Amino acid sequence: MKSNRISVQSFHADDGFVGRVQKLVRDEVLPYQYKILNDALPDVEKSHAIENIRLAAKKLKGGDVKPEEFYGMVFQDSDVAKWIEAAAYALAAGENPELEKAVDEVIALYGASQHEDGYVNSYFTVKAPDRMWTNMREAHELYCAGHMMEAAVAYYEVTGKRSLLDIMAKNADCIYEQFMHNNTRACPGHPEAELALMRLWRATGNEKYKALAKHFIDVRGEAPNYFAEEEANRNWNVWQHTVELDTDYTQSTLPVREQKDAVGHAVRAVYLYTGMADVAKETDDAALLAACRRLWESITKRRMYVTGGIGSTFMGEAFTVDYDLPNDTVYAETCASIGLMFFAKKLLENEHRGEYGDVMERAFYNTVLAGMQLDGKRFFYVNPLEVVPGVSGKAVTHAQDLPTRPQWYACACCPPNVARIVSSFGAYAYSESEDTFFIDLYAGGTVQTQKGIALTCKTDFPHGGSAVYTVSGAAETTIAVRIPAWSEQTVLTVNGEAIDLSAVTRDGYAYITRAWRDGDKLALTLDMTPHLVYASAKIAADSGKACVQRGALVYCAEEVDNGEILPLYIREDAQPRALDFEPETLGGIVPVVVDGCRVQDSGALYSTEKPRFVEKEIRLIPYYTWANRGENQMRVWLPVR
């Protein structure tokens, strides 16, 4: 059964967990991001993103602008786009005239940088106008355009303003001409335009945009490889040395309908798969949907971290092979887990299966949230599951696995991505088909359905397991709520009466069809017993280890709580125990303790001395709260003894 996500503005968070992290993004991240885009922070790596657009507009007007005045990466425009998009979602939460004015100004500037034919991209306008459209593999033109399309759609949906939408529709028309008529074999190096064009199609109703998205997906990976051909006919590259063409990196080794394994750059992969799933849904393409399911299986059954992280190596920021999931040299880019959420959501819109929602939840509550410091001021690009200061961030093999979150980056894609997904959380938490309203994630606040009812949710999730939905209005309809696989004993009641879950649950969702009345209460109580989790023996990195999960949260052990982590073991038959909620700790958490032991130091590098252990209760915290108390050792997976 297909469904659609709800609009962002249909959901208004309360001041629970989701509402508070949304507020953090509005209060901290968006303003900070805006300052960065305007180069208003002296101690931070220059962005120059808005200035670049200003320069492009000036040049189009005939102003004297030198190429070297551009500063930043080929994809610098996308930082602006993501900020606009997140700002749009923030506006959905409440009026903010100052923010809206800032957005309108940037949009006007951007519009002024648009060529007559609809082309818009500050890098190529300022620096290399003779090179437009000639380096699909590296130039990120469609990537930037796609992000701005998403921003345009978001802004239009929330504010009703068409300013950016019209700019991007004109841009999309230009792109359509270029790639449906002039250069029909090309597709984007970095997928993004596919999913963005689908959003643009929905917002404008223009079928060309859907056709173009489908086209890009259809031509990708056809032989001979387009990127290789293009490379041979071109004498310049974005990067200083020729990056050897790795067709897996760009998911272009095979046509997408033939692809079996999730390979290559992880963010590119999941953005592509998201676009594929959207096109599959909207064109009823069974072969394409089957490919999506296969790629989903490849990721979630063989190539994903317990924290919902994906991407095993910094080399290519990529997937590697099945079961290769090292904890210390992992990549697990924040953006990649966000993209995994996109992909999960799109699959849900094709067919509601609990596993899609479970993974979307796992990715959000672990890696995505870990990507942001609790105060919203610093971000992880890379999310390790094991950190040892002195090795992590230092050894050449661990250079990207930092023990503490750095500030902004030259390649600053992750913070704005966190901002956008947090701000649009409602669109991930709910979806709707003609006859069913789906609860995919649990979020405190009120959501308007299109069925004549609204639901107000009060929940202590993720630290607690209770979510109570109170109905406003009345309608005879179906509400479907995801029952996570990790909840071993779930209770669902309507107005206090327990539902027989075995009778109503299909593929991870409990379907309650009734004549809902104003004041009805649907109460979900999830099993928040903490459990030891074991990895498949096929994952060499996790041999002999276990980790702890409670609810959706994967836990970890930090040195600050336990002393050195490397000598710690979990006792084989231990039962992890949840302590009381600690509101003052790390923004408010439920710590978990588990019986363990510490091995005594033999003093030698290698020794035949039988190890001696001293009992130790290990204190664990949710993984997303790690690295907020300075540099220290951390492990998600602990050896068992």
Added chain:
Amino acid sequence: MKSNRISVQSFHADDGFVGRVQKLVRDEVLPYQYKILNDALPDVEKSHAIENIRLAAKKLKGGDVKPEEFYGMVFQDSDVAKWIEAAAYALAAGENPELEKAVDEVIALYGASQHEDGYVNSYFTVKAPDRMWTNMREAHELYCAGHMMEAAVAYYEVTGKRSLLDIMAKNADCIYEQFMHNNTRACPGHPEAELALMRLWRATGNEKYKALAKHFIDVRGEAPNYFAEEEANRNWNVWQHTVELDTDYTQSTLPVREQKDAVGHAVRAVYLYTGMADVAKETDDAALLAACRRLWESITKRRMYVTGGIGSTFMGEAFTVDYDLPNDTVYAETCASIGLMFFAKKLLENEHRGEYGDVMERAFYNTVLAGMQLDGKRFFYVNPLEVVPGVSGKAVTHAQDLPTRPQWYACACCPPNVARIVSSFGAYAYSESEDTFFIDLYAGGTVQTQKGIALTCKTDFPHGGSAVYTVSGAAETTIAVRIPAWSEQTVLTVNGEAIDLSAVTRDGYAYITRAWRDGDKLALTLDMTPHLVYASAKIAADSGKACVQRGALVYCAEEVDNGEILPLYIREDAQPRALDFEPETLGGIVPVVVDGCRVQDSGALYSTEKPRFVEKEIRLIPYYTWANRGENQMRVWLPVR
């Protein structure tokens, strides 16, 4: 107490373990190597090494030789040098007129390629004569020269022929002029000349060569960094893109006497440290010796694998940081463990400490021997401690960690290095000071001392723990035998009477001073009980694991014997048990079994299902014999349960 190694020809192996591997090298490796050097094998990567020298000689005579006729790396000459050196040692084992004739022919050719001023190097003579001496960091000129010096010394010592010695003395004079007068800040990018010049000094008595070796060591790492300066003044590089100058890679971040940690390219490091230890010994340089000891500690206490492998990553083929010792993405280049043996031996020559000999033994009997297939036909460049087909050799992070030994390489340094050290084993097994004859390694065969006695050793080492030395001749002198730290209960007898080891052992050596008479028997019985070995908790990769060692041999588990290895655990209180010697298995081994268990597959990537185990006795084989029965999973370190 200082000592000197014995000459290679003083030792003649019997047909025990050492003798048989020496014979394998003589019968298989040297002839194969010779064919390769002459491009006589159609299916194998071309070497062109001897042809290059022929071209250089032709060019010097005024022949028409085009630069592009040279084929191979800048260090191609060194392959020839190492073959000559190994051939020399092979000749020590017995006459071989055909081999000697081949060597003489190559030497004559090489001599014909020597310039008037003594310079000799086929790459630069043929391809780039205007670039001689301008790229110390990359060009390997002194590396090639050093290896040929070692070959010259070996050939002279074994055969008495001065042909190559004279060529290389003239070359050394040329190098002396260049670097003691013209370019006095330079030192070799790849250390080798330092240790080679010391050998040349000993063979010729020319003090200039010792002074030059010392000079190269003294100037290395002085500020400003010479390689950086040279780079700035040069517009070409050996490698296609400019390799960013990593001063750690070339051990030139600090002057050597200030160095504390073993860093950079592992082979370069240990070749340098070997040269340092030799110069320290021969110039009584206490600060230099102190640095050698610090670097030894850095390696053996914090940066060495249990198999005596060194070098944690393919990135730079290098050391990384303390305790970073991954088992699957390890480098552990065969050449590096050979270099570690060089370093250990040189330290022994400065002062006899058991730990030097123990590490030399560990490196040889594990990583060095593992580098060669049992039939001598294939070699490992990289020696992993964990291999999973499908990941190893395949994932980009594991690309160098192959599950089976490949054939020859474009960079073929390891096989000839294995050939040289195996063929000169006697020089590592024994050393001699004025009053003491040292037994550093146990090798079946007869050794001539300079004290009027010879020792004939009969031993079943490494599979057995018995070594009986029978004296021929008579002398009042001291025989010192290494008592390995791994032998928990050692018995040493003279003519059947037990020696009180506590009374005679100093720093890992038992010193027996007596009037030795013809027929006296010194019998060593080592403790061959297999033991579980545990790694320091600081080595994150080995958390919760153990490996097995018996005698000098580290053991491993292969899939061919046990089924899939990844699900296997050793039982916590297990006592490994040696089976009987199996002469037909893997060239003859003592297998070890240990109680273990296999975890059942939950079927899921991550599961809260408590793991179920089935008891399983694990069959282990010596690590050096792994990968001789096809591609399969292998682990040295197994989790404990």
